[in-house]
Amino acid sequence: MGISTRLTGAFGLEHPILSAPMAVAAGGWLAAAVSSAGGLGLVGGAYVDRDWIAAELDEAGDTPVGCGFITWALERSPDVLDLVLERRPRAVMLSFGDPRPLGARVRDAGVPLICQVNSRPDALLALEAGADVVVAQGAEAGGHGAHHRSTLTLVPELADLLADRSPDTLLCAAGGIADGRGLAAALMLGADGVLIGSRLWATTEAKVPTGLHDAALAADGDATTLSRALDIARGLPWPDRFSCRVLRNRFSETWDGREAELRDAGHTVGEDWKRAFVAGDPDASNTIVGEAVGLIHGVQPAADVIERIVAEATTLLGAHGTAASALRETDRGVDG
Ligand SMILES: Cc1cc2nc3c(=O)[nH]c(=O)nc-3n(C[C@H](O)[C@H](O)[C@H](O)COP(=O)(O)O)c2cc1C
Secondary structure (H helix, E strand, O other): OOOOOHHHHHHOOOOOEEEOOOOOOOOHHHHHHHHHOOOEOEEEEEOOOHHHHHHHHHHHOOOOOEEEEEHHHHHHOOHHHHHHHHOOOOOEEEEOOOOHHHHHHHHHOOOOEEEEEOOHHHHHHHHHHOOOEEEEEOOOOOEEEOOOOOHHHHHHHHHHHHHHHOOOOEEEEEOOOOOHHHHHHHHHOOOOEEEEOHHHHOEOOOOOOHHHHHHHHOOOHHHEEEEOHHHHHHOOOOOOOOEEEEEOOHHHHHHOOOHHHHHHHHHHHHHHHHHHHHHOOOOOOOOOOOHHHHHOOOOEOHHHHHHHHHHHHHHHHHHOOOOOOOOOHHHHOOOO
């Protein structure tokens, strides 16, 4: 059983599924589990902790995995990219920032470049960077994003853009995909595959404390909010256009809207937040998940999650008489 798309062909995958390079949660164990299950796992290079990244790539062992970075953070420690490129990752993903300068180094090393984007202008920058894969992240997504475009419109718009400007560039959908319905829908929207965060965060291989998993399992899709408080408290200089989708909780209700005050109190609050996050305290830190949390009802091994998503999508695509991922503007011949 499998769903073949241009993405599976290009990367030699069984399933058109990438796992998100989630800060802290996506270590080598999760990335390797996803790759072993037929997708492509990405280690979360996030804020560029050199030792952590090296240890997690070691943990993945011989299983081919990629590594994803937060672009603005990697710009501050660009030498870490060399460390990763030397290990011949299956791909490097850049999110949240101009991918052109660092993307050139990835491409020069002969490593496939994945760029996560939030808008049409971002997608054009990704094409200039020479992205092999563009990931269209919609506002439903867990974690950071620009959160102003929904997956449902961003994906087909960028599918048309790529078909017009750069037909060989692959497209993945991200944001709100947690079951076979989401995968099938993404392919129908013109994506070649999906990048999944929240649903794979809720797996046994993810580095997530039990208290945060439990909070997510008890939540529904109405329970998330967009917050900047955790970044201000931790002193992370996120550009203004990005916020973080988290479960609404005591921390967000205490600090959202009081950002100036938090900047003054930041250090102490940030240290408390970090301790609570490591301990899995869902009230005093944050549970970082997307709207898809309402579709997550258990913590299972990543292979089981992927197998189920693919089985559901296969049934749905079969039932609708097509597995086509390429109904593009040019094919339709009308503007709709
Ligand atoms: C816990 C968590 C941490 C994340 N950390 C990162 C990150 O460090 N870098 C990144 O590019 N994206 C990160 N993301 C966003 C994902 O790349 C992806 O866009 C998102 O998870 C897709 O939406 P979904 O959560 O609905 O699947 C994170 C997402 C989650 C849930």
